Amino acid sequence: QKEVEQDPGPLSVPEGAIVSLNCTYSNSAFQYFMWYRQYSRKGPELLMYTYSSGNKEDGRFTAQVDKSSKYISLFIRDSQPSDSATYLCAMIPSGGSYIPTFGRGTSLIVHP
Amino acid sequence: GAVVSQHPSWVICKSGTSVKIECRSLDFQATTMFWYRQFPKQSLMLMATSNEGSKATYEQGVEKDKFLINHASLTLSTLTVTSAHPEDSSFYICSARDRGTGRTQYFGPGTRLLVL
Numbered sequence: 001q002k003e004v005e006q007d008p009g010p011l012s013v014p015e016g017a018i019v020s021l022n023c024t025y026s027n028s029a030f031q032y033f034m035w036y037r038q039y040s041r042k043g044p045e046l047l048m049y050t051y052s053s054g055n056k057e058d059g060r061f062t063a064q065v066d067k068s069s070k071y072i073s074l075f076i077r078d079s080q081p082s083d084s085a086t087y088l089c090a091m092i093p094s095g096g097s098y099i100p101t102f103g104r105g106t107s108l109i110v111h112p
Numbered sequence: 113g114a115v116v117s118q119h120p121s122w123v124i125c126k127s128g129t130s131v132k133i134e135c136r137s138l139d140f141q142a143t144t145m146f147w148y149r150q151f152p153k154q155s156l157m158l159m160a161t162s163n164e165g166s167k168a169t170y171e172q173g174v175e176k177d178k179f180l181i182n183h184a185s186l187t188l189s190t191l192t193v194t195s196a197h198p199e200d201s202s203f204y205i206c207s208a209r210d211r212g213t214g215r216t217q218y219f220g221p222g223t224r225l226l227v228l
Contacts, residue, residue: 008153032215043118043205043219044156088155089200090217098215099146 003027006089006103012015019076021104023089026070028090032099035067035074038086047087048074063073079110114140116208124227125196126228132192133223135206141170142208144191147181147218152202162189164227 006023013019021035032051035042048063050056056063062075072091076083086107090100114198115138125131125204135145143164148156158168161180168181181190193200208219 019119034216036219041203041222041224043116043207043222046216070128079167092215098144098209099161100160100217102156 003101004040004089004091006106008104008106010107010109012109012111013079015079015081017079017108017110019079019083019108021076021087021106021108023072023075023091024070024071025091025100025101026094027091028067028070028107029095031094032092032100033063034090034092035061035102036088036108038088040085043089052066063087076108079108081110081112083110084110094111095108114208114210114216114218116206116218116220118223120223122222122224122226124226124228127197128195130192130194131196131225132190133204133206133225135189135191135207135208136222137187137210137218140208141186141211142189142219143186143211145183145206146209147179147189147191148205148207150182150205150222156205159191193225196225198227201225205217224226 033047038044053067061075064073086105088105089103092100116135119134145162149160160168162168162183170176183189205221205222
């Protein structure tokens with residue numbers, strides 16, 4: 001079992017839909033959770049960064065962490081075609097070298 | 113936000129030549145930079161961790177003599193692919209950890225290498 005599991009998709013939704021992207025993990029030491037967006041042939045761009053459990057909102061994006069279930073989510077409201085990209089989750093344990101473990105990414109397609 | 117640049121963005125070279133890729137943090141100091149490799153529709157594969165002023169730490173299975181890393185300053189790390197072969201063709205991405213915030217990594221735009 002990989003430390004971080006993420007469904008590669010593709011996930012196809014109509015414009016305006018609410019999108020839910022998820023990752024599960026097995027390492028209970030993970031404390032820092034990030035979501036990156038990667039457009040085709042580009043480097044990943046940091047979207048959200050959260051520490052421990054709880055919710056964090058930034059515009060149309062909401063990141064949610066449930067440490068008891070070892071499950072994190074990224075919600076995108078009012079999705080737009082420009083949101084079409086691959087979304088990678090990443091996690092870092094407390095202490096140590098701060099090297100993140102990445103999920104394999106979920107490909108999202110928002111069609112007009 | 114923090115900006116990381118990479119140069120070149122595209123490189124095509126003949127088999128057997130060496131290619132150098134630069135990674136720069138433009139508006140912050142990065143004590144640590146990371147080099148990743150990414151194949152199509154795959155996630156990021158960490159190759160090595162580059163610490164300013166010290167030797168890079170390579171992940172298992174990555175040849176340090178093949179992929180030379182130099183982190184000469186707090187804003188610059190270089191990856192040199194020596195004697196490149198077609199199987200080295202890939203998308204190479206660097207990231208830098210902001211010295212101030214600690215845990216957050218910011219990625220460069222990537223360098224696409226094609227070895228003929």
